Amino acid sequence: MKVKQTNTVEETKFLGYELGLLLKDEPHIVILLDGDLGAGKTTFTQGLADGLGIKQIVNSPTYTIMKKYAxxxxxxxxxxxxxxxxxxxGSDFDLEEYIDGMGMVVIEWPFQVKEFMPQDHLRVGIKKLSETGREFTIECHGYPCKRAIESI
Ligand SMILES: Nc1ncnc2c1ncn2[C@@H]1O[C@H](COP(=O)(O)OP(=O)(O)OP(=O)(O)O)[C@@H](O)[C@H]1O
Ligand SMILES: [Mg+2]
Incomplete structure (x- = not known):
């Protein structure tokens, strides 16, 4: 487990970027982002995307449920x-298809559907400390992500 604090949006993006870089060669990894509204889940995901080398703008998939980037x-x-x-x-959204699929799967509000969440995952808990302070708790469950989180 790793605990990190950020004090600006840029620092949160950078933390995501570092983790994205470390995990970019994993064929499949599920990252569960756990934090309140406005904690910084989407901001962190923007950094992850940058670390993977994705050039598109990543914004919130709240209304579409899922957005795919290459x-x-x-x-x-x-x-x-x-x-x-x-x-x-509704029920026509096939969650399992993504969770069991390929690539990096980043999930905001994962505990809406606890029963589908895989045992192997990386969990990122985000706590608001103040207007701009955020505490990140990063835990690896089952995946070969232990080394990655040790080096951030
Ligand atoms: N250190 C920080 N890291 C990330 N965001 C910060 C930080 N300080 C302030 N903010 C602000 O907090 C908000 C984070 O928004 P973001 O959309 O990333 O949150 P979210 O967790 O995805 O929310 P939602 O649950 O609504 O999807 C932004 O308005 C951002 O400017
Ligand atoms: Mg969001």
Missing amino acids: TPDRFRFLYHLDLYRLQEA
């Missing part, structure tokens, strides 16, 4: 999910 060479994919409104979207 690196320019199309070798790496990021699936950015926000399950906050999953219930409204």
